Amino acid sequence: MVIQSNMSPKSIVLVWESTKEVFNKYNIQLTDKTLESVVKEEILILLLAELNEEVGSTSTTCIEGG
Template identity: 60%
Template structure:
């Protein structure tokens, strides 16, 4: 699974505890709001890249729809 903009920080940290540090680094609160609501567009892509690197996930490791 790739971490995506429609996911919430709370759900992400429940599955991947190691992402808490990334959210703290970018001052993103752990809530039930989606990342696209919590983070500006400029920061969002950087945040997603870092989160996916931390959990070892990328578009090449995942198939569409699965």
């Protein structure tokens, strides 16, 4: 996965503009706070999966740590 929980919504949208629609769907403001600090854990898992799907990233396209 490219997009991770320690990233902020604002920085994600700056790199991948199309993710703005996903944040709107989940009613998440584009702040500088990390996703893990603004989204409940049970929603975070779904959100990360959807954000990464939006940008075309999966666990098979990226290796851990790089």
